[in-house]
Amino acid sequence: MTAQRRVVAEVLDGDHVHLTADEVHTRAVAKLPEISRATVYNTLGELVSLGEVLEVATDKRAKRYDPNAHRPHxxxxxxxxxxxxxVHPSGNPLADLPDSERFGFTVSDVEVTYRGLCPDCAAAA
Amino acid sequence: MTAQRRVVAEVLDGDHVHLTADEVHTRAVAKLPEISRATVYNTLGELVSLGEVLEVATDKRAKRYDPNAHRPHxxxxxxxxxxxxxVHPSGNPLADLPDSERFGFTVSDVEVTYRGLCPDCAAAA
DNA sequence: GCTTGACTTGGACTCGATCTAAGTGAGGGT
DNA sequence: ACCCTCACTTAGATCGAGTCCAAGTCAAGC
Incomplete structure (x- = not known):
């Protein structure tokens, strides 16, 4: 546990936090000016393989990192x-995939992304 | 409708076709050697805005293009x-998102990605 | 036969991410 | 104490996907 890793972990803390690697780096630099982008990427990669942080790809631009890894959502x-x-939908979408639609796959996980307009953007439109 | 656009449309034809832009370009070149990557991107972009083709981002690498745009899946x-x-799950995942979990958003769309192992990879594992 | 405008081309460029080679520093062994 | 080692970090190069732009092409209309 080095100072760099602690800083990255600190930046990724809280609910509804979904920062890009670059945003993580920017905030980490504020706390530890000499931290490099490569280290941020390395640390994020380790947190992901440790299962402490999830990668989410909600847009096709940069990946985002979600510290809320322990409760499925x-x-x-x-x-x-x-x-x-x-968000936490009711029901389990995995159960909605009938055997006939599984093509022999061993299905282990499901990702659901809802899209729409947030209240602010809906008001502006 | 130019020769270039026809070629791109031809490449994207069939079920379970999910090519990257680069694969589309490679196959298009086989039919029309002088077609450029920019044109492939332009044409794919137009097909997407016409609603004829869907962009899917199942991995975080290249986008893929799915010609099966007319039946939701x-x-x-x-x-x-x-x-x-x-795949076509039973039920509508949109209905599984209670109002209390919508945070005032106008939710209009949902994307579901199931992950697992295909029969071949499961056998190899 | 010219002009216009839409389409195409190729190359430069952007951006996110990864890789590499060199630098740093804390422990461990002697 | 001293040095060795090895993991970690750094800066910058590189990569890959995608976009942009200036120049080129071509067909339709005047």
Whole structure:
């Protein structure tokens, strides 16, 4: 546990936090000016393989990192401004995939992304 | 409708077709050697805005283009080899998101990606 | 036969992400 | 104490996907 890793972990703390690697780097630099982008990427990669942080790809631009890895959840994304909220749908979408639609796959996981407009963007439209 | 656009449309034809822009370009070149990458991107972009083709981002690498735009469907992806199948879950995942989990958003769309192992990769594992 | 305008081309460029080679520093062994 | 080692970090190069732009092409209309 080095100072750099602690800083990255600190930046990724809280609910509904979904920062890009670059945003993580910017905030980490504020706390530890000499930290490099490569280290941020390395550390994020380790946190992901440790299962402490999830990668989410809600837009096709930069990946985002979600510290809320311990409670399964899905994402609600504003199509206009990109705001992201964690959501917990009722029911289990995995159960909605009938055997006839599994093509022999061993299905182990499901990702759901809801898209729409956040209240602010809906008001502006 | 130019020769270039016809070629791109021809390449994107069939079920369970999910090519990257680069694969589309490679196949288009086989039919029309002088077609440029920019034109492939332009044409794919137009097909997407016309609603004839869907962009899917099942991995965080290149976008893929799915000509099966007219019947709503979701995707089943092999975590090991990247194979993609179109699937049609029972039920409507949109209905599974209670109002209390919508945070005032106007939710209009939902994307579901199932992940697992395809029969071949499961056998190899 | 010219002009116009839409389409195409190729190359430069952007951006996110990864890789590499060199630098740093804390422990461990002697 | 001293040095060795090895993991970690750094800066910058590189990569890959995608976009941009200036110049080129070509067909339709005047």
């Amino acid at each position: 899905h994402h609600l994304v504003c199509a206009r401004c990109g705001a992201i909220r964690d | 979701h995707h089943l992806v092999c975590a090991r080899c990247g194979a993609i199948r179109d």
